[in-house]
Amino acid sequence: MAMSQAEAFYERVADGRFLPTGYTRGPWDAGSQHAGPPAALLALAVGERPGGRPDMRVARLTYEIMRPVPIRPLTVATRVLRAGRSVELVEAALAPDGGQEVMRATALLMRTAPDSVPQVSPGRQVPDPGAVTPKAFFPIPWDQGYHTAMDIRFAAGSFLEPGPATAWMRMRVPLVAGEEITPLSRVLAAADSGNGVSAALDFHRYVFVNADLTVSLHRHPEGEWVCLDARTMVDGAGIGLAESALHDEKGPLGRSIQSLYVAARG
DSSP states (O other), rough: OBBBOOSSSSEEEEEEEEBBBGGGGGSSTTTBOOOOHHHHHHHHHHHHHTTOTEEEEEEEEEEEESSBBSSSSSEEEEEHHHHHHHEEEEEEEEEEEOOOEEEEEEEEEEOOTTTSSOOOOOOOOOGGGSSSSSSSOOOOOSSHHHHHHHHEEEEEEHHHEEEEEEEEESSSSBBTSOOOOHHHHHHHHHHHHHHHHHHOOTTTTEEEESSEEEEEEEEESSSOEEEEEEEEETTTSSEEEEEEEEETTTEEEEEEEEEEEEEEEO
């Protein structure tokens, strides 16, 4: 059995073992996952690790995407790289059954103490998701995938317009079947889409694949919606960078950055 039919991105089949569904399927390869769902799955594993402290919160996650994540049963393993009183470093790795590691996350966690320091953060800087309308994904040749699992509304730009874009995203299905969606999962399921929503080049003529993803959060996310105010920059030598300011309905909450390999198709 290689794929679950659950109405979620994954089904938990044992401790650390998950069965992906067709909702994880990315737009480029019918056998590979969009990187958003596995990014959220690795962060979930960081939060669920034995011995985790409730006063520690993820401040930054850095992902290395070694190879495409297949739509096959997956195992997640975690280990603590550094345990400290105020700062922790935790690693989570993802591998398919009988295969090599495909994705790894290094999580920086910091100790929190509510109301211990003055809060400094601007208010809302992007239109409310209720004030914008949904826009279609670019044409995708399969009926089920990440594109059907996410509700996407553009406040500026679209998938079919090259250049900077501002897109609100909301998960239509849980990350794991039968389990509540965490606020962090909502952010990470969306953050890897910055490159796609702000594509600077024609999808049909060029590939621009991210080999990594870094998400830094200064505030704990709230609500169902996550906004990516995204832009992509490309050097003529074939290296690009996609940067997204991350927001929820309360206001700014962090940033995401993707390093891009860019090349002409064929």
